[in-house]
Amino acid sequence: MSTRYLENLFNPDSIVVIGASERADSLGGMVLRNLMGGEYAGRLLVVNRNDYDNVHGVPCVRKVSRMDFSPDLAIVCTPPDTVARTIRRLGEAGVRTAIVMTGGMSRTHSKTGQPLMYAVREAARETGVRVLGPNTIGLMVPKRNLNATYAHMGVIPGRVAFIGQSGTIASSVIDWAFARGVGFSYFLTLGDGMDIDHDDLIDYLAQDAQTRAILLHIENVPNPSRFMSAVRAASRTKPVIAVKSGRVPESEWVPHVLPAGVTRSDPIYDAMLQRAGVLRVDGLGQMFDALETLTRMRPLRREGLVIMANGVGPGVLAVDRLDHLEGELARLSDQTVKALAGLLPSYWTRRNPIDLNYDASPELYSRVIQILARDPEVANVLVMYSPSLTEDNLQIADAVIHAAKGTRLNVFTCWLGQSTVMDSREEFYRAGLPSFFSPEKAVTAFMQHIRHQRVQRLLTETPESFTDHFIDRSVTRRVVRHALSAGRYHLSNREARDLIADYGISTIETMYCDDMDEVLELFAVERRPVDVTIIHEQVCHPFLNLSPTQRRYKGTIQKLNSEQAIIEACRFLMEDYQFHFPKSGFLGFAVQRSYQHVGGIEFSVGITRDPVFGPLVVCGAAGAQINIMTDRQIALPPLNMVLARELLRRTYMYKLLKEHSLKPDEDIRAVTETLVTLSQIVIDIPEIKGLEISPLLFNEQGAVAVNIAVNLSDHAGKPIIQPYPRELEEWIVLPKSGRRVIIRPVLAEDEPAHRVFHERQSPESIRYRFFQYRKHFSREDVAQMVQIDYDREMVFIANAPREDGEGEETLGTVRTWTDADNLQCEFAVMVHDKMKGEGLGVTLMHKMIDYCRARGTVEMVGNVLPDNRPMLSLAEHLGFEVKYNLEEEVMDLRLVLNEPQKEWQRERLGKDT
Structure with missing residues (x-):
């Protein structure tokens, strides 16, 4: 992940095209013609091994070594077997970025038996060249008149960036966007993405003030961890909309x-x-529809929708689509219904959707919108019009535009038809109102806006605390390590139960017997009905992929109330197991008292591991395998209560639980807590490869695990989202007050204490920290401070028990934001006013400096107001270089943490300083 040299790619002052000629089918010639046709103002050069003086009037040399200057960007269009050598020569000549348009390199093999692109990657790494491609359509930057592509047409300037993977898809996007009047700040495709990838480009575009939204076409994500980190940072500041192709195995490349x-x-x-906070859509059409609403509509205060049209039919279509997408109609207040009844025909239904009748005039459209604007329950209005002989659709459009102005409503439109309504659509576009061709498209785009706001809320949720991050789980970890050291890659049934019980998940009380005689002895003592389960090696592994025959296997027989019944049951279980699993070793019987649980709705929850995406938390129905696979939903750990509830909400079983449970709220919370706990287990014990609880049932105390299976791995991968770094916790004692304080990374659950901390600071301390006076901090403000990505940000807080014993209070905080290249981090620190003189600020800064130095960050920088003498004194004490910034009227602070090791690091830091 790096933005290294991407400035050369996006803003080159000089370009060399390798392999361009004047032949009509020359790839390099096409690129050169597009560069010249786009009126690129920078210096151009061609390299062609034929002895041309020029190509299309552009100077030409035979070899890279004969270039009389070092271009910012090279575009390589030579045969596959020459590309690696060309990249090496370019690097030796001082070129830092290259676009490789040559295709087929992932399928063309060299003498080593590897694809040729691997040799290109090696040459690029050795010489420090950043490479876009191979097999890319190229790059367009309209504001620079840069069209470095072989595309059939250019794009118009705008504020949307497009990153694709397929050149043919990109060509259609260019046509599509031009027809819709969508302009771009940047337009490019990754091709094979052997070096520059989604995350590099997203990091660059996230900081670009000219880019308001980012569109992604994704076929695969080779490094999900880097992708997640980059996209989560970008999506906090601008909409990111993605199309993911290859949705089924048959379409995966x-x-x-x-x-x-x-x-x-x-x-x-x-x-x-x-x-990651990304809005995923189902196709290119939906991508641009979503772009319409996300960039032209205000944030939605409510999710209900009012639909108004000059006819019943369009309104019915819109309602059908809204219901299909699980949207909701807004309820009209009695006052609104009464006001509308005075305008509409007597046969009006007096509810939403609103039928204005086929002869609705511009005045009627306007007055209805004005009435809706006075209804506090109405926030979003879809205005539709079907062509009519009685009214002019352009006049109605103008009336809607003027009525919508100055209201708090989110108004969007659907003018049905084509030839007669194009002028109206153009008027809506100029007025900034989203407009769509059909009711279905309009409602779908609206629901995409809602979905985007929902995923954005998940980025800033500050949930209640449930998982205890501070409990020692060393005993459980030793059990897992002992199994692995013994060469055993699964836990026994007893060990699996003990593991989840140690984390607080309730289990059915279970007794273990080595054979049938021990089961009979146990029953002689119990003298009550029991359930008997046969245990063998294969069922100790989770997520068994059973054959159709094995799905008829019965591993448990319930409610056995006599010795004869137990004998017959054990014999049947043994015969059935030996038939279906002849190679699986017998491990004994598990015996449970019948009626230990209420039963009812059965859930299957657990952990599995993807080779690319790492651990996954799964949740859905238990029972027949077809139901399990159909309902199974997935989330990425770590989870908190809000994220776990969202995972549960996506399952079909959630609907059954809400409708049929005697205690739906308690049961929903019980499943949610179980999911959060599973997420913590896989973070605490990375050797767990898979864990399955099936079924998870309910009793009076909450959720109860019935069957548990756990398997292990020596090389289990890490979560792609960095979890809470518990190893950074540290206890200190303040010298002056003797108070015991924990310094640790911030958690999302710290939001309430963090907000109190800021609100109780003096105005002067707030001004020093935020460079302005602030009287109030909203929940959203503080959520942004505590809901961090530990990969890009770090916040250490100093917390101590409150004097009244009610929880913890925050006494100080220090935070850093680190760039994508881990080159510079910007810091901010604040200590509670009552802690002055305790040395807490120095302690927090030392901890952050040590942390950033250990992760290889080169410099720490910050800005301080000139009159903030305490902070300036602290900075000088810590060894910061302090300079006055005349332009910003602040003091610039700079501390070298590590010496830069690469030339590009020295270049970048030289420019920054």
């Missing part, structure tokens, strides 16, 4: 190796994009 318990890779991508 590179087949995805699926983890146990998962039948398709698409739900994994769904979970990743949702967690």
